[in-house]
Amino acid sequence: MTLALAVDIGLALLILALAGWTIAVRDTFASVIGLVAYGLLLALVWVRLAAPDVALTEAAIGGGLTGALLISAAARLRRTEAAARAERPGALARTLAAVLAATVTAALVICVLALPDPAPTLAPAAVANLAATGVGNPVTAVLLAYRAMDTLLEAIVVLFALLGVWSLAPDRAWGGYPGPPRHADPDGILAWLARILPPIGIIVGLYIFWIGADLPGGKFQGATILAAMWLLVIGAGLAEPPPVSRTWLRVLLVAGPLVFIAIGFAGSITAGAVLAYPEGYAKPLILAIEIALMPTLVLTLALLVAGAPQRTPPR
Amino acid sequence: MNTPTLFGLCAAALVGVGLYGMIVNPQPLRKILAFNLIGSGVFLLFGAIARRGAAVGMGGDPVPQALLITGIVVAFSATALAVALVRRLFDEAGSATLAAEAPAKAKADPPTP
Secondary structure, eight states, rough: OOOOHHHHHHHHHHHHHHHHEEEOOSSHHHHHHHHHHHHHHHHHHHHHHTHHHHHIIIIIIIIHHHHHHHHHHHHHHHGGHHHHTTTTTOOHHHHHHHHHHHHHHHHHHHHHHHHOOSSOOOOOHHHTTHHTTSSSSSHIIIIIITTTHHHHHHHHHHHHHHHHHTTTTTTGGSSSSOOOOOOOOTSSHHHHHHHHHHHHHHHHHHHHHHHHHTOOOOOOHHHHHHHHHHHHHTTTTTOOOOTOOOHHHHHHHHHHHHHHHHHHHHHHHHHSSSSSSOOTOOOHHHHHHHHHHHHHHHHHHHHHHHHHEOOOOOO | OHHHHHHHHHHHHHHHHHHHHHHOOOOOHHHHHHHHHHHHHHHHHHHHHHHTBBBBSSSSHHHHHHHHHHHHHHHHHHHHHHHHHHHHHHHHHHOOOOOOTHHHHHHHHHOOO
């Protein structure tokens, strides 16, 4: 057994233990902390699986934004904990659930062990056509050239999720500020961090966004870091999230998908297919889409964490 | 046993753990957490398959890897929507239970500010 495999086995056991903790621990808050640690360790697994782009996404979203979202929800719902424990199903239902879960796991294990060898792969095709896209990172080429339709639909799905969250606002708060008012100590450690970290975080976020064309990184990872910096400033009470009725906010939210759709349909005239790029113009068009999507993604991801409007709109 | 197979088996176990947690935990927030575990198990399985597709100097097949990034972002937005639904339920009913007798209980026990 090599050292690398020993590390992998340790990582797998640690992840399974954290998953078990997340399910079994009594307190929901402790469960959420378990999930955050789990997300960060999962990012290491992605590195071990030679997927650095996925690792960055997992660390930023799985460990970061999901954690921020769930921690605030767990804190809000803490009073409901005691009542909910009484609703735990009985021994029979738990046994049946365990049998069902074990069956699903066994079926997946059989599938994993029966995977074809050699494995089918699209890597040669992705690399062979890389020059035509003008980008150096094959994952970015898949996201914005070969499978641009997925990315377009994803940008729209994320926006729809935000509309769904906003539509859960009570009538009196419609158009108002997202989330509860923050009363953080202006001299506290959070306010201090919210002053120190954003300049560094903004540079790191923009850097990861920019190198995404040629190296691991890209707009999702960069946008998540920028959104996290904004949420830090909001959480520390140094800035307010914008009221959802603001025109500039709404324009920026739809600008990214609209530019993407416009370039996509222009492709049907200039290159003969929707979301195709005319020869020689792939790189500039991909860049245009990424730059247009960036502010949309930053705002959408941050406002998804900020939640539904809860305070009355400004007069 | 190699690395992709190991994490493929780990992914199968994660799906099972998440499924069990989603059924037995009564709190909606815990169900969302468990659902995320199932989701990450599926992602990990997909990632292990991507790793097996290593070729032409690439560590893995870039197509599933790119779809994974899309999947993680979509899973996050679905989680945010689900959390917003639970918070609204709590704000309206004063409790976050999914049990059938919830409305009567909520009336008897008005939400405290």
